[in-house]
Amino acid sequence: xxxxxxxxYGVSCREAAERYGVSVNRQGKALCPFHNDRHPSLYVTDxxxxxxxxxxxxxxxxxxxxxxxxxxxxxxxxxxxxxxxxTDRPPTKKILEKRRQQTEAQQLTENExxxxxxxxxxxxxxxxxxxxxxxxxxxxxxxxRFTEACHKLDETEYYLDILCAxxxxxxxxxxxxxxxxGKLDRLQRRLEEIHKGELEDGYDSAGVA
Numbered sequence: 188x189x190x191x192x193x194x195x196y197g198v199s200c201r202e203a204a205e206r207y208g209v210s211v212n213r214q215g216k217a218l219c220p221f222h223n224d225r226h227p228s229l230y231v232t233d234x235x236x237x238x239x240x241x242x243x244x245x246x247x248x249x250x251x252x253x254x255x256x257x258x259x260x261x262x263x264x265x266x267x268x269x270x271x272x273x274t275d276r277p278p279t280k281k282i283l284e285k286r287r288q289q290t291e292a293q294q295l296t297e298n299e300x301x302x303x304x305x306x307x308x309x310x311x312x313x314x315x316x317x318x319x320x321x322x323x324x325x326x327x328x329x330x331x332r333f334t335e336a337c338h339k340l341d342e343t344e345y346y347l348d349i350l351c352a353x354x355x356x357x358x359x360x361x362x363x364x365x366x367x368x369g370k371l372d373r374l375q376r377r378l379e380e381i382h383k384g385e386l387e388d389g390y391d392s393a394g395v396a
Contacts, residue, residue, distance in 0.1 A: 191248060194263045197272040199233035200247040206269065207254055214304030215297055219243065221253055226382050232297040239379050295359070302362045303350045305375045306343055312381060313340040 204211055211217045211231050219229035221243040228240035237244040243253060252262035266272070313336040320333035349361050365371045 190260070190263050190267065193272055194248060194266045195246060198247055198266055198270045200236050200250055201231050201233055202270070203247050203250055203266060204231050204236065207251075214300045216304060226379075228379060230301065239376055240383075295362075298362050298366060299350065299358055302365050302371060303347065305371055305378065306347050306350070306365070308378050309374060310340065310343045310347060312378065313343060 201211055201215070204217065209217050209220055209229075209231070212227070215231050216227040217229045217231060218224040218227050219238040219241060221229075221238060222241040224238075224240060229236060229238045229243075235244065235246055236250055245253070247266065248259055248263050251257065251266050252259050255262065255265060257265065316332040317336035317340060320330035320336070322329055322333070346361050346365070349357050353361070
C-alpha cells in the first residue's frame with residue numbers, strides 16, 4: 188500500500204480540516220477556506236469535502252494540497268507527518284475491515300446530519316416566507332413563495348420530527364427518500380442561491396428563528 192492509500196486510511200477529511208483550523212459544526216458544515224465564504228457552504232465528511240459555492244472538492248489529500256498550496260505528494264507527506272502515520276507499514280487486514288465498517292457507519296451518520304441540516308434550513312426559509320409573503324388582502328395576487336411555504340412546511344417539519352425522534356429504520360427511510368436522485372443536493376444548491384440573493388438584498392433569512 189502506497190503513501191496515498193496509507194494517509195487516506197489513517198486520517199479522515201474532517202480530522203484534517205479541524206486540525207488545520209476549519210471549524211466544522213455537528214452537521215458537517217463549515218465556512219469554506221478556499222473562497223471568501225460568508226455563509227457556511229463547505230460540507231465535510233470523513234471521506235470527502237465539497238463546497239456548494241465555489242465547487243472545491245476532493246479527498247483528504249486534495250484538502251491538504253489546496254489548503255497549503257502543495258503538490259499532492261507533498262500534501263500526503265504533510266498529513267503523514269502531522270498525524271503520525273507510518274508510511275512504511277501498511278495496515279493489517281483487521282484494521283482495514285474495522286476502518287471499512289467505521290466508514291460505512293460514519294457515512295450513514297453524515298448523511299443523516301446533512302439531511303437534517305438542509306431540511307432545517309429549508310423549514311426556516313419556509314416559515315419566513317409564510318410570514319413575509321402572506322397576502323394582505325383578498326384581491327392580492329398570491330406570491331409563489333407563500334404558496335410553496337403553505338404546501339411544503341408541514342411536510343418538511345414532519346421529516347424533521349422523524350430525524351429527531353424516529354427510530355433508526357424510520358430515519359434511514361427519510362434520508363434515503365431525500366437523497367434519492369440528487370433531490371437533497373438540488374435543494375441545498377437552491378438554498379445557497381436563496382441565501383446569496385437575500386444577502387445581496389440586505390436580508391438574511393438564515394438568521395430567522
